[in-house]
Amino acid sequence: MAASSSSSSSIKPIFTTRSKSSNSSKSSLLSFLHNTKPKPISLKFSSHNSNYTTPPSFTISNSLQTALETSELHVSKFQDDLNVQAVTPKPTILVSEKLGEAGLAILRSFGNVECLYDLSPEALCEKISQCDALIVRSGTKVTRSVFEAANGKLKVVGRAGVGIDNVDLQAATEFGCLVVNAPIANTVAAAEHGIALLASMARNVSQADASIKAGKWLRSKYVGVSLVGKTLAVMGFGKVGSEVARRAKGLGMNVIAHDPYAPADKARAVGVELVSFDQALATADFISLHMPLNPTTSKIFNDETFAKMKKGVRIVNVARGGVIDEEALVRALDSGVVAQAALDVFTEEPPAKDSKLVQHENVTVTPHLGASTKEAQEGVAIEIAEAVVGALRGELSATAINAPMVPSEVLSELAPYVVLAKKLGRLAVQLVSGGSGIKSVKLIYRSARDPDDLDTRILRAMITKGIIEPISASFINLVNADFTAKQKGLRISEERVVADSSPEFPIDSIQVQLSNVDSKFAAAVSENGEISIEGKVKFGIPHLTRVGSFGVDASLEGNLILCRQVDQPGMIGKVGNILGEHNVNVNFMSVGRTFRRNHGIMAIGVDEEPNQDSLKEIGKVHFVARIL
Numbered sequence: 257m258a259a260s261s262s263s264s265s266s267i268k269p270i271f272t273t274r275s276k277s278s279n280s281s282k283s284s285l286l287s288f289l290h291n292t293k294p295k296p297i298s299l300k301f302s303s304h305n306s307n308y309t310t311p312p313s314f315t316i317s318n319s320l321q322t323a324l325e326t327s328e329l330h331v332s333k334f335q336d337d338l339n340v341q342a343v344t345p346k347p348t349i350l351v352s353e354k355l356g357e358a359g360l361a362i363l364r365s366f367g368n369v370e371c372l373y374d375l376s377p378e379a380l381c382e383k384i385s386q387c388d389a390l391i392v393r394s395g396t397k398v399t400r401s402v403f404e405a406a407n408g409k410l411k412v413v414g415r416a417g418v419g420i421d422n423v424d425l426q427a428a429t430e431f432g433c434l435v436v437n438a439p440i441a442n443t444v445a446a447a448e449h450g451i452a453l454l455a456s457m458a459r460n461v462s463q464a465d466a467s468i469k470a471g472k473w474l475r476s477k478y479v480g481v482s483l484v485g486k487t488l489a490v491m492g493f494g495k496v497g498s499e500v501a502r503r504a505k506g507l508g509m510n511v512i513a514h515d516p517y518a519p520a521d522k523a524r525a526v527g528v529e530l531v532s533f534d535q536a537l538a539t540a541d542f543i544s545l546h547m548p549l550n551p552t553t554s555k556i557f558n559d560e561t562f563a564k565m566k567k568g569v570r571i572v573n574v575a576r577g578g579v580i581d582e583e584a585l586v587r588a589l590d591s592g593v594v595a596q597a598a599l600d601v602f603t604e605e606p607p608a609k610d611s612k613l614v615q616h617e618n619v620t621v622t623p624h625l626g627a628s629t630k631e632a633q634e635g636v637a638i639e640i641a642e643a644v645v646g647a648l649r650g651e652l653s654a655t656a657i658n659a660p661m662v663p664s665e666v667l668s669e670l671a672p673y674v675v676l677a678k679k680l681g682r683l684a685v686q687l688v689s690g691g692s693g694i695k696s697v698k699l700i701y702r703s704a705r706d707p708d709d710l711d712t713r714i715l716r717a718m719i720t721k722g723i724i725e726p727i728s729a730s731f732i733n734l735v736n737a738d739f740t741a742k743q744k745g746l747r748i749s750e751e752r753v754v755a756d757s758s759p760e761f762p763i764d765s766i767q768v769q770l771s772n773v774d775s776k777f778a779a780a781v782s783e784n785g786e787i788s789i790e791g792k793v794k795f796g797i798p799h800l801t802r803v804g805s806f807g808v809d810a811s812l813e814g815n816l817i818l819c820r821q822v823d824q825p826g827m828i829g830k831v832g833n834i835l836g837e838h839n840v841n842v843n844f845m846s847v848g849r850t851f852r853r854n855h856g857i858m859a860i861g862v863d864e865e866p867n868q869d870s871l872k873e874i875g876k877v878h879f880v881a882r883i884l
C-alpha cells in the first residue's frame with residue numbers, strides 16, 4: 257500500500273462514531289423504556305437463537321451522551337447467578353386499590369410496596385413522584401395531572417383488570433409511561449355476573465328480596481319472564497361477551513351478537529350469528545353490553561338507539577356505565593321501551609344516592625362487582641403483578657396497552673436485531689449535517705420470512721428511538737418513540753423485501769434511508785441521493801454492511817471511524833500508523849470500494865476513542881482526505 261504525497265486536500269475527512277464501552281453498566285430494556293440515568297437491570301432472553309453459543313443474557317446499556325452505543329451486547333456467563341434485585345435499587349410500587357395477596361407477594365419480593373387506598377386526586381399526585389409503578393383498579397383516575405406530577409419517575413401503570421378507560425393513555429404515552437393491564441383473569445367472573453344479573457332481573461330477585469325483607473309477600477307482583485327461547489343480543493363479542501353467549505346458549509336462549517371487529521368464524525364456533533347494530537337492537541328481547549368505553553362507544557345507547565329497540569327489551573350492563581346515556585335510559589324505562597335494566601357499572605361511581613336510575617323500581621343494581629370473585633381477584637392480582645414486575649425488569653409485556661406487545665419467544669429471536677436497529681438509527685442521525693432537519697425515514701427489512709411471521713414494530717420503534725433521541729430534548733423510549741417522531745413531523749415508512757435466503761433467521765438486513773437531507777459524510781449518500789446505511793447481525797453481533805453505495809463489514813462494537821479514501825496501496829498502513837502513534841488500538845479495518853483504485857470508504861474499529869489531533873492527522877493523509 258502506498259500513500260501519495262501530493263497535496264491539495266481539504267481537511268474535513270473524518271467521521272467518527274463513538275461508543276461507550278460499558279461492560280460494567282448493567283442497564284436494560286427498561287432504560288430503553290424509561291430513559292433516566294441508566295439503571296443497572298439485566299435483560300434476559302431465552303436461548304433458542306442458534307446464533308448464540310451460551311444461553312444469552314444481554315446487557316443493553318443506554319447512554320444519552322454516547323453517539324453510537326457499542327459494546328452493549330455481551331453474553332453473560334453468570335446469567336443464572338444474576339440476582340436482578342441485587343443489582344437494582346428496589347423500585348417503589350404504589351398500589352392504590354385493594355389487590356389480592358398473591359399479587360402483593362410477587363410485588364413485595366421485587367420492590368417496596370405501598371398500599372394506600374382511597375387517596376384523593378391531590379394526594380395521589382403528591383405521592384406519585386416517589387413511585388416507579390402504580391397499580392390501580394377502576395376506582396383510581398390516572399389523569400394527565402398524575403403523569404405531570406410524576407416528573408418522569410413513573411415508569412409503568414398496571415391496571416388490575418381489563419378496562420383502561422380510567423387511565424389517560426395519551427398522557428401516559430406522551431410521558432413515556434408504559435400501561436399494562438390484566439385482561440384475562442376476570443373474564444369468567446364478569447360473564448358469570450352478567451348471567452346472574454340477567455336471570456335475577458328476569459325473575460325480579462332483588463326487588464322480591466327487598467320486599468320480603470320489608471315484611472311483604474307479593475307473589476303476583478313479581479311474576480317474571482322466561483329466558484328460554486328468547487333472543488339475547490351480545491353487544492361486544494370479546495372475551496366476556498363470548499363467555500356470556502356460551503352460557504346463555506346453555507340456558508336455551510337464541511344468541512346473536514354485534515361486534516364490528518369480531519371475526520365471523522369465532523362467533524360461528526359458539527353458534528352465534530353476528531348482526532348489525534340496528535339488527536341487534538330491533539330483534540333482541542335481552543341486550544347484554546360488553547364493549548369497552550371509548551370515544552366511539554360513549555353513550556352509544558341513547559334516546560335515538562333506545563327508540564330502535566323492541567318495546568319491553570331488558571338490558572344488562574357489566575361493561576361500563578358510560579356506554580349508556582343514563583338520563584335517556586330513565587326515559588326509556590319510564591316509557592316502557594325498556595322493561596328492565598340490570599346495571600353493575602355507572603357513569604359516576606359510586607352513583608349519586610338520589611340517582612333516578614338507581615332508584616328506579618325496574619332497575620337492579622350492583623356496585624361494580626363483575627370482577628369481584630375471590631378467584632378472579634387472586635388471578636388478576638397475579639396477572640398484573642407479573643406484568644408490572646416484568647416491565648420494571650425491562651421485559652416487554654404481552655399486555656402492554658401503549659407499546660408493541662412482543663411475545664417473549666419473538667423478542668428472544670429479535671433481540672440482536674433490536675440492538676442493530678437502535679445502532680443503525682443512532683448512526684444514521686449522526687450522518688446528517690447539522691443544518692438539515694430529518695423529515696422522512698424509510699426502513700427496509702430484507703427477510704426470507706413470510707410478512708405475517710415477522711413483527712417489525714419493535715425494530716421500527718428502536719430505529720425511531722435511535723434517530724430522534726439525539727435530536728430531542730425529552731427522553732425517548734419504546735412507548736413514546738412513534739408519538740415523538742410524529743410530533744417532530746418525521747414520516748417513517750417501512751418496506752419488506754423478500755430475501756432469497758433461509759427463513760431460519762428472521763432478518764437478513766435492515767436498511768435505514770433518510771431522504772431530503774444533507775450529509776456530513778458524502779460517501780453515505782447513495783446514488784438516489786438519500787443517506788443510506790445497512791446492517792446485518794452476524795453471529796449475534798450487529799454489523800454495518802453498507803454505507804451509501806459502499807459495501808463494508810464493520811462490527812458495530814467499540815468506536816468506529818469512517819473515512820472516505822481513494823483505493824490504493826498504503827492507505828491502511830498510513831492511517832494505522834497515525835492511530836498507533838496516538839496509542840489508539842485498531843481492532844479491525846474494512847475497506848469498501850465501488851471498483852479497483854477508485855473511491856472507497858474505510859471503516860476502522862478502534863478500542864480507544866481517537867482524539868481530535870489523531871483525526872486531524874488522518875485527514876492530512878492525502879488520499880484519505882482529498883475527495884471529501
Ligand SMILES: NC(=O)c1ccc[n+]([C@@H]2O[C@H](COP(=O)([O-])OP(=O)(O)OC[C@H]3O[C@@H](n4cnc5c(N)ncnc54)[C@H](O)[C@@H]3O)[C@@H](O)[C@H]2O)c1
Nearest residue numbers: 419446492493494495496515517546547548574575626627
Ligand atoms: N363489570 C366488571 O367488573 C367488568 C369486568 C370485566 C370486564 N368489564 C368490562 O367489560 C368490557 C369487555 O371486556 P372484555 O374483557 O370482554 O374486553 P375485550 O376487549 O375482550 O372485548 C371487547 C369487545 O368489544 C368490541 N367492540 C369494540 N367496539 C365495539 C362497538 N362499538 N360495538 C360492539 N362491540 C365493540 C371489541 O371488538 C371486542 O371484541 C370492558 O369494558 C371491560 O372493562 C367489566
Ligand SMILES: O=C(O)[C@H](O)COP(=O)(O)O
Nearest residue numbers: 393394416417418419627
Ligand atoms: O374492567 C375491569 O376489569 C372491571 O371493570 C373490573 O374493575 P375492578 O378492578 O375495579 O373491579
